[in-house]
Amino acid sequence: MRILVLGSGAKDHAIAWWFSQSRLINGLFVAPGNVGTESIAKNLAIDPADPKQVYEACRQNAIEFVFIGTEAPLFTGVIDYLNERGIDTFGAPSRALKLEGDRDFSRKFTDRHNIPTPTHHVFDNEEDLSDYLNRHKGERFVVKSNTIAPSRVMIDSSDYDALMRFSKKILQSASILLEDHLEGLPITLTLLVDNKGYMMLPTSSDYMKAGHGGLPTGGMGSICPVPLQESVSKSLVDTIIEPTLFGLKAEKMAYK
Template sequence: MNILLIGSGGREHALARSLAASALCRRLFIAPGNPGTARHGTNVTLDVTDHRAVIDFCRTMGIGFVVVGPEAPLVAGLVDDLTAAGIKAFGPSKAAAQLEGSKAFTKDLCAEFGIPTAAYRRFTDAEAAKTYVRNYGVPTVVKADGLAAGKGVVVAMSFEEAEAAIDMMIGGGLGAAGAEVVVEAFLEGEEASFFALCDGAKAIPFGTAQDHKRVFDGDEGPNTGGMGAYSPAAVLTPELQARVMREIIEPTLKGMAARGMPYKGILYAGLMLTKDGPKLIEYNARLGDPETQVLLPRLTSDLVEALLAACDGKLDTASLTWSDKAALTVVMAANGYPGAVEKGSEIRGLDKAGALDDVIVFHAGTKQDADRIIANGGRVLNVTALGGTITDAQARAYEAVSRIEWPEGFCRRDIGWRAVERERG
């Protein structure tokens, strides 16, 4: 079948690579794609916010399956409109995508269905939110209710930080996304990511990972969309994974079905592993970025088969198999990220990096300029390596990074440090 993939980042490059490898994929189109996705299919200029244009393209090109990568088109209801037009699409409906599109929606769902998460309150008035923080104490977490491209969460260690975050968000610093904020208790423990493939009634695990949200080594600096990741996450033991399925994923599916918005797609649970057990930090309604770049290189079964089974409500027929190898990805970002960055600098040495065994350089924010690859975003490359252990994958990934010539970029040098420490004993 002909497949259309929506998106342009590193996640979509990883998805394109796996979709194109499927025996079920005849032609792959990516809208809009990037120079990396172009190696696996055909990039197309298509305004994905214009749902009618997407539908018309699908009909013209005989698209049998659409895979939506990023969150914004899901929250905007692209899957609903494609489905109504008779085009099969992978991802949750607009209503179900509220699990990512609205922090308040998810917290209320957790409260209603007994899903373990941090205590919280919702606010649209800045002074009321600040009064609550003064009474409740710090540290605390301030979250914009809506989508904020990974920049809507502030872990405030002081009253001044909390109040500044509240003023920034409700004051319009994040646009409509911050019109309402969620202030929640600070959870102590280790963070991990758990993925589940869902068909509306049933869910099966789709891998584990840990990422690094802070911009600098040692987990210092502001939160970002993610500076690197590795998979599997050893801290999520089989026993803990079973508990996450039982206490978080399955009640969420039941709750969503009870609300008349069954969840189909990938459910990405950001977890805090506390002394009281796993608690939900937040949901994403799609595969993570950069987690996809370490999950999919480990998937050895057919991705398209699995996604179709979820779409068709037939996950009981799906079978996922994974490599025993570990994977680690290092994000190379433009200087200044997560703040303002300059675009247009040339990146050299990508072929030398990709020539290493078990190394894949995924493009995220790049642009083709004749025979040159130039930086065109904040997070620009995901340098991914496989290895027998996280330690092996880490060494190979940083060897690949060393072959890339890009003075205008930077990366963290400690991706995977927790896992490496565990492996060293």
């Protein structure tokens, strides 16, 4: 089988490395890839979010399967475009993309299915945000774009000026999501999901800078898996994973 991985980050490198270990694969490509993927696959200089470029690369290199590693191609119709032309893919179905591309929608989804999540508000202008922060001076909040964006593009702070300065940049092109700060270590759960079940990958964590709050340390290495007590792992399954999968099926967003 000949496989193409779309992406250029560390996650995409790791996925490509796993594919490279299989004897069933006789052709491995990454688009656009990075320095690390060059040693295990052939990098393709194409835009992974352009359906026509991706399809043409598949046609020229006899690629049979495309693994969507980065988010952008999901929102530009790459999966549907390839599937309609006989190329199999791995990635979220278009009907479920609002969970990733609209954080307000995803928070309302968690509310509907009793999945614990911090109190949140959406703002689309500086005046309303400023008024809210002034009425809650000294409280600590997390602010991030309400639209698709890397999770590291956020701020965790109780400083009014820092929160407003960060938010003004986002508000030029999108609304923002403001959430109450939660104490504790942030944990990332990554699952491979279809409409029959799931497989959970090792847990990881995006560590913050030393001190209280601020910007995430995107790109900094961390320990994986994060050591968790068995009771905590069970709680994550019972309160987050299982209700989420139930909600996906109930709202007809289940993965194939």
